Amino acid sequence: MFTSVIRRTWFAVLSVGFMLAIGGQALADSKxxxxxxxxxxxxxxxxxxVEPTPYMRRHHMELILHQRDKTVHEGIRSKKYSLAACIDCHVARGDGGREVPVNAEGQFCDSCHDYVGVSxxxxxxxxTVPTPASAHK
Ligand code: HEC
Ligand code: HEC
Ligand code: HEC
Structure with missing residues (x-):
């Protein structure tokens, strides 16, 4: 679909090494x-x-909300759908490994949400960045 097309485009752009030439962050922010x-x-x-991408696009919210309920109400901690793990893997790392908050404008957890009006x-x-406690064990 739409996001998949632009994602592939982005990967193609990345893979031919255009990133530095045209300012990777500005481009990423627009995708x-x-x-x-x-x-x-x-x-x-x-x-x-953690699940196939088309499934994640549609159902990631159910996975993490379910995970939260299991953790907070039942005390079950699984790493698979942990919000901390989403952030650890999806957070952008800029110059010198500096982490950019996942919900900052144009960042991974903001881009679609802004687009569809979810806050x-x-x-x-x-x-919004990995914490020592959230690092993968
Ligand atoms: C008022 C504070 C608060 C808000 C708002 C909140 N949480 Fe949590 N959440 C907690 C606390 C406290 C825990 C239990 C401590 C922990 O495990 O980090 C927790 C645990 C979780 C966990 C299990 C631990 C993990 O990292 O997987 C998930 C998943 C989670 N929350 C998801 C969400 C999602 C999604 C939202 C937004 C829809 C949300 N939370 C909003 C306070 C909050
Ligand atoms: C170990 C790394 C890792 C973890 C943990 C992880 N993801 Fe992902 N996620 C990826 C990768 C890699 C892709 C792209 C897969 C592809 O190319 O098809 C992706 C894709 C996605 C997509 C689709 C993006 C798009 O462009 O359509 C969403 C949404 C998503 N992840 C949300 C989450 C959420 C929410 C969590 C936590 C429950 C999470 N991810 C945990 C690595 C991870
Ligand atoms: C590929 C696009 C996309 C990406 C990337 C994405 N989301 Fe979403 N997310 C959505 C859409 C679309 C909705 C609204 C679905 C609906 O209205 O039912 C949503 C809804 C949610 C909700 C439920 C909000 C609510 O108030 O009910 C949570 C929680 C959530 N996303 C978490 C995340 C987190 C955390 C990340 C980053 C790790 C992320 N999403 C990245 C598209 C995305």
Whole structure:
């Protein structure tokens, strides 16, 4: 679909090394749902999320909300659909590994949401960059 086409385009652009030439951040910022430059997600080969991408596009909110309920109400902590893990893998890393908050304008968790008019309250409490406690174990 739309996001998949532009994502592939973005990868194509990346792979031919245009990123530096045209200012990777500005380009990434204009691509809804594009993987963040410098993120672990962007470096994984073969490229894979915790579930297949088309499923993630439509259902990621159900996975994390369900995960939250399991953790907060039942005390079950699984890493697979942890919000902390989403952030650890999807956060952009800029110059010198500096992490860019996932919900900053144009960043991974903002791009589609801005596009569809969703506004998350999650980050009032949850960290928007990986924290030592959230790092993969
Ligand atoms: C008022 C503060 C607050 C808000 C707002 C909030 N959470 Fe949480 N959340 C917590 C606390 C506290 C925990 C339990 C401590 C922990 O596990 O980090 C938690 C745990 C979780 C977990 C399980 C731990 C993990 O990293 O997977 C998930 C998933 C989660 N929240 C998702 C969400 C999502 C999605 C939203 C937004 C829709 C949200 N939370 C909004 C406070 C909040
Ligand atoms: C270990 C790394 C990793 C983790 C953890 C991870 N993802 Fe992903 N995610 C990826 C990769 C890589 C892709 C792109 C897959 C592809 O190219 O098809 C992706 C794709 C996505 C997409 C689709 C993006 C698009 O352009 O259409 C969404 C939405 C998404 N992830 C959300 C999440 C959420 C929410 C979580 C936490 C529950 C999460 N991801 C956890 C690596 C990860
Ligand atoms: C590929 C586009 C895309 C990406 C990337 C994306 N989302 Fe979403 N997200 C959506 C769409 C579309 C909705 C609204 C679905 C609806 O209205 O039912 C949504 C809704 C949500 C909701 C539910 C909001 C609510 O108030 O009910 C949560 C939670 C959420 N996303 C978390 C995340 C997190 C965390 C990330 C980054 C790791 C992320 N999303 C990245 C497209 C995306």
């Amino acid at each position: 809804v749902g594009a993987l963040a430059p410098g993120s672990k997600a962007a470096s994984i080969q073969p490229s894979q999320c 998350l309250t999650c980050f009032q409490c949850h960290a």
